[in-house]
Amino acid sequence: MRIKRSMARRAVAVLGALALAGGVAACGSSDNNSSAGSKPGKLDGVGPITLATGKDTTGTLNSILDEWNKAHPDQKVTLTELPEDADQQLQQMVQNAKTKSDAFTVLNLDVVWTSEFAANGWVEQLPEDQFPMDRYLPPVIKTAQYFKKLYAAPYASDGGMLYSRSDLLKQAGIAKPPTTWAEMTADCKKVLKLPAGKGMSCYGGQLDKYEGLTVNFSEAVNSAGGQVVGSDGKPNVNTPDAKKGLDFLVNGVKDGTIPKDALTWKEEESRRGFEGGHVVFLRNWPYIYALMGDKKDSANKVAGKYEVSPLPGLSGIGKSSLGGHNLAISKFGKNKKTALDFIKWFTSEKNERVWLTKNSQAPVYGSLYDDPALQKQFPYLPTLKKSIENAEPRPAIVNYGDATAAIEEQAYAAISGSKTSDQALKDLQANLAKIVKNQ
Structure with a gap:
């Protein structure tokens, strides 16, 4: 199941990133604090369920669900497909929870949604003793936790990678x-001098004004030694290092890289764009690896x-933003x-293993x-x-x-040229400080 990564999250305020940091911040509500010391409730009931x-x-x-249903005829799983757009998925799941509807049993949550659902008691x-915690990749465990308690099972992970035209590099x-970044720019100049490189640009990512821009911006800032928000939960984005990261994107668009x-x-x-031969390098997720192997596509x-x-x-291997999905059980x-x-x-x-071999989905083991x-393979x-x-x-x-x-608003303003990097980071720092103050 490859879910379209249009990842716009603005429909509902998401509490998710706190859980990614291990749920250590003490800024939750009284409900959050009670969740921190709670124990798993008794999960009763045998019979049909739904997967949203x-x-x-x-x-x-x-085909995967058919395998379960054949082996469990009295406990069949019915697939409830939500829209392809992640914004609409989240909206429907939240509406379902707020009305305490039993329409959804198992929820497929983006990693940045997990703690919102946990904090609200949804x-x-x-x-934990019923899941192979010692076999999961450590970062994916944190995405499934809230205040260090497990509220979802890691299902799929994700990390950004650099796709390169190996034939042209050779x-x-x-x-x-x-x-x-400097090596990438130098390599591009060599490739673009080739007859096969005529008309190409160097590097592409996801820079439209949506969640993907937050991912790309954060990766650039982190890869330059900066940070958007510190470990103390306070914004720290108006810094020289963060500017170096943003300027990688701003100057890249400005000079045609x-x-x-x-x-x-x-x-x-x-x-x-990469498949069509428009860029030499591309930042994207692993799911496209298998898709781009189709030699029948003209x-x-x-x-x-x-x-x-x-x-x-900036000075060595960069840092990806963490993606993925977790499976949770609806309270209702x-x-x-x-x-x-x-x-x-x-x-x-x-x-x-099946998801990996069929869809190049990043596993959690x-x-x-x-x-x-x-x-x-x-x-x-x-x-x-x-x-x-x-x-x-x-x-x-x-x-x-x-x-x-x-983040999307200010990063896009800088990259598109309507603001300087300095002004965008200054405004972003002020905006994030106001958001943190009001949380």
Whole structure:
């Protein structure tokens, strides 16, 4: 199940980033504090359940559910497909929770939604001793916790990677992908001098005004040694290091290193830009790896001609933003024992292998990244594992929805040229400080 990563989160303020930091901030409500000391409730009830998730665009999900349903005829899972757009998914899940509807049993939550649902008492705390906590990648565990208690099961992870035109790098005499922005720019200049590089730009990402811009901006800032929000939960974005990160994007658009079209790119538009031969390098998620291997697609100019590496940074390998999804049990759903059993089965290592092999979905089990057979099929796995292990959570602000909207507004203003980097960061610092003060 590949959920479209249009990840706009502004419909509802998301408390998620706090959980990504381990739930250590003491700025929650009294409900939050009671959650911190609570124990998992008894999950009773056996019978039919529903799985609420974004639209399945892979064609794989129903076959997985069929396997469960054949083995559990009295505990069948009904798929409830929500819209492909993540904003609308979140809105429907929140509405369902606020009305205490039992229409949804198991919820497929983006990692930045988990703690909002936990803090509001919309999902059940899960028994950690029934999940293989020691086999998960450490960063993905934090995304499923709120105040260090487990409220969801890690289901899919995500880390940004650099896609490179390996064929053109080879033609230009470049032996390996770049590890710094300066190396990437220098490599591009060599490639663009080739006949095959005529008309191309250097680098593309997701710079449209939506959640992907928050991801790309945060990655640039973190990869330059800066931070958007400090470990104390206070904004710290108006700094020289943060400016270096933002200026990587601003100057890239200004000098043509980044095509202006990238200001309208989300994940899929940027993938098509790379496939169409418009950029030498692309920042994107692992799900596109398998999609770009389709040699039957006449519009695809890169099949068999690309490789992946860690994101570059200012002075060395950069830092990805952490993505992914978790499965939770609705507080208001029926047959919660079945729901727990289903989640344990659905997120098992066996099924994680299926998702990886069929959809190049990033698994949550460290062992799958180290499997020689899987590495042969997906050479990027060691790179992806490193990306996830070194990834940074998105800014740790309780009112995450307001924060990401402010980031998108100011980052886009700077990248599009309507504000200077200095002014954008100054305004962003003030906006984030106001959001934190009012949380």
